[in-house]
Amino acid sequence: MVINADIVLLNDVMAAMRKVHESFRHWVVTAARWDMPEDFPYSFEREMWAGRGHREHEATIREFVRTHGTLHTYGGVDFWAWNNDDRTPVPLVKETVPPFSYGRGKYDNWLTHEIIASGLREIVDASEAVTAVHVAHSYSHVVESAFTKNAAGLAGKSFWSTRVNSSWELFANIHLAHTHGTYANQKGTPLHVPVKLMNCLEASANFLCLQRRLRPAVCSCEYSSSVAASQTDPKLSAKQQQWTCGSVASTNVTDYTINPIPHTANSSSSSSSSSSAGTGNPANSSSSSSPSSSPVGLPHTMEQLLPVLARRVPDGQGGELQVVTLVAVTAGYAEMLMSFVCRLRSLGLASNLLVAALDEDLYRFAFTQGLPVYYEQASEEVKHMRASECGYGSQCFRHFTKLKSRSVLKVLKAGYSVLWTDVDIVWFTDPLPDLLSYGSGTLPIQSNEPDANLPGTGVRRINSGFYFARADQKTVEAFEAITAHAAATKLSEQPSFYDVLCGEAGELVAAGREECVWKNGLRTVFLDRARYPNGAVHGLWEQKDVSRACAKVGCSILHNNWISGREEKMRRFLMNDMWHYDAERHMCVWEWHGKVPPLVRHGGDGIGRVETSEGAGGAMQRKRVRKQASAAAL
Structure with a gap:
């Protein structure tokens, strides 16, 4: 399961997954969340997880959420749960997931859409069966937490925006969503999911039923008749004299082109904050x-x-x-x-x-x-x-x-x-x-x-x-x-x-x-040169275990020089378990991944490919399977 950190799932998610697991071999469950105000009167720690009676307390919370909350149906998706079959593993999507900034928009719609479009798994919208609670909150913790100030991978306490909307992360996410896969604007919501899980219609029934949507997302008011309130409840527009079920923002890929060169001061100052997300030059830049x-x-x-x-x-x-x-x-x-x-x-x-x-x-x-x-x-x-x-x-x-x-x-x-x-x-x-x-x-x-x-x-x-x-x-x-x-x-x-x-x-x-x-x-x-060795001194790169040899002499760093060309540098990194990036998946490689990834160079510069293969006894051996003429850039 992947879930946003500000979401609490109640136990009805287990019944939903059991039902889906009984019905499909390869599946994904997602759902719209229930939005609650910041003055939510219950404490999950106190009411649900503090001893006996938690089920009764959970039932009380569920009833309160479903009668006082609002079903978030504009498109935000906060969790995906799926099964794994070790005998016949099936991926979620055919596309490589781009390096989105999670929690900053579009990544959730892109992923949901690509799961649907890939057709590798049956995806089920459990919005009416699962209670996913989101309590309104500020983003002060993004700046204040010790993790943000010191943790690996975060580029400083203010580089990552503290506002969820007007931010460079949203700009980047929209760009990535429109340039990878088949996503188009406003696809990938729970309403686009072809199968819906809901309470069975019989009044006495205490079980769940599946329904297949023949035309998913054709009606954005679909949830309104079955929940106390939703974000897309129909409203009468007096000006146009017609009913509408909410409005959606339109994004055009041409508005999200990454421009490396700043505009002039005049053009920058003239841009309005309302258009900042789409111009690449926010007013506050x-x-x-x-x-x-x-x-x-x-x-x-x-x-x-x-x-x-x-x-x-x-x-x-x-x-x-x-x-x-x-x-x-x-x-x-x-x-x-x-x-x-x-x-x-x-x-x-x-x-x-x-x-x-x-x-x-x-x-x-x-x-x-x-x-x-x-x-x-x-x-x-x-x-x-x-x-x-x-x-x-x-x-x-x-x-x-x-x-x-x-x-x-x-x-x-x-x-x-x-x-x-x-x-x-x-x-x-x-x-x-x-x-x-x-x-x-x-x-x-x-x-x-x-x-x-x-x-x-x-x-x-x-x-x-x-x-x-x-x-x-x-x-x-x-x-x-x-x-x-x-x-x-x-x-x-x-x-x-x-x-x-x-x-x-x-x-x-x-x-x-x-x-x-x-x-x-x-x-x-x-x-x-013991603490800061170049690529030739002490013969460190020729050692069987370079990291151990460096530790022995007290290296703080080790330069991979005294070797010609980028390809040879990369080969040396790979052969000594010092390559830390999976270029195919746009991911850092951590020890718990358990396998050295393939190295794939992207772009039309004629660069070769280095792959991994299993050797005798399960030891990882590396071999170059193709090398084309290429030139180092720096």
Whole structure:
């Protein structure tokens, strides 16, 4: 069963499922809920689940709900219950379920419609037989709960809207509903379900009967004659002199196109709040709006997201820093981004993650995945280059890498410190406390030196894939110099880090220390390669159990570099059980799933497919079944 957390099912749901189970081999039960006001006079804990007599109390509650409540018939669906047959398992739907934001509209209608359209199971509307109670409530708990503030996967206490309607989540859900499967506006309500479960008509009957609807949803007033009140009870329109059974909102897929680029200030300010859900530019999307009182506007911008996501930490000098974890990728690395995000979620470290999209396709992908993402508009300069054609080391590749440090510089100038990480890095622990310990005036950064016996400060041995940049004047000046140096070369951005911070020949390396000192006094500290290893040092990736080997040397992170190309990186992740995203199902992979998922790259970039298969003795073995010519985007 899947059920919304604010729904209470009374015991009559068991009788309903027994009846349906006796009648059909593969089935799904759903129902409209009963809405009750906030001053609902009963406590479910006290009246139903506190000792003897609970059945009598439940009967009292059921009677009260059905005589004083309103059957919610506009389309909201709050639970689905179904049976599982291990001998002949049958899915609910033929379509892959998109990554909806649950509780924000359309996902329930989409799922109900696709169950009906797939025809794999008999779906039954039990609205008249099941008492599903919903008591009106506020959404203050979304902001106030410790879970929202700290839990894995939630992008900060205000990124997820506290209002159920005017929100970016609803916009995304409508977009997903209209672009996946066969859903059309206002389908997928309980009234569209072809079979209805109800009390039998005989007055003395104390059992349930099934009825097949020949024309489902032809009458939205269908429930009105059998319940005390419903949302779609017929009303006489004096103006039109006709009876109506409620009204429904119309959504057009063309109104829910994901636009990565913000409108101008004038167009943004002219949009009305009434149309905010459909334009992609709500009136409250101005960067001056308060993130604590308004949902994040569309499209997401860096300026909007920073104050919402930033993690406040002591700066070691009596003040505090506002820190974001920043990544920047193109669409070619979409699945690797999600695997990285899933890993952070499993560690409870995703709450301050900010994604800079280096092309429009990545923005659209990340937005529909529910990530706090903005489009790096400097990408417009290289928009003519196809990211899928940017092979590793190509001139195109180098142009895109230079956008990373430019993104960091913008965040620093906005007053936010940056924990920069590439998405091909595995995190094992939270690195921020250790990085903060280096103090102000420092730039802790990873070394790319593969030989553990040599200093990490060798010429051009900076790895710009992992570092912590404080939002102070010295660091800003250094990044201005780095971006200017990178813009004047035909190389990627990484050599510019070393040439600026340590000197082209290493002349700024401090004697006897793993650091360089720049002209303004900024100390670039090369991180310990046992705790922050690159992809070659200590031979960690060659170990039979990479995670255990990392734990032995005390890794905080492990970089999957010193290997060419995206496909090889992904293969290495997969072979070492470090891939955490199921691209086919748009889901994170958790240990309790018990199986490594297939990796499927989406999009027309000619990327191959990696699948899983069972080996001898049940051990999971991975093999590449197809590899087409493809090029890494970044």
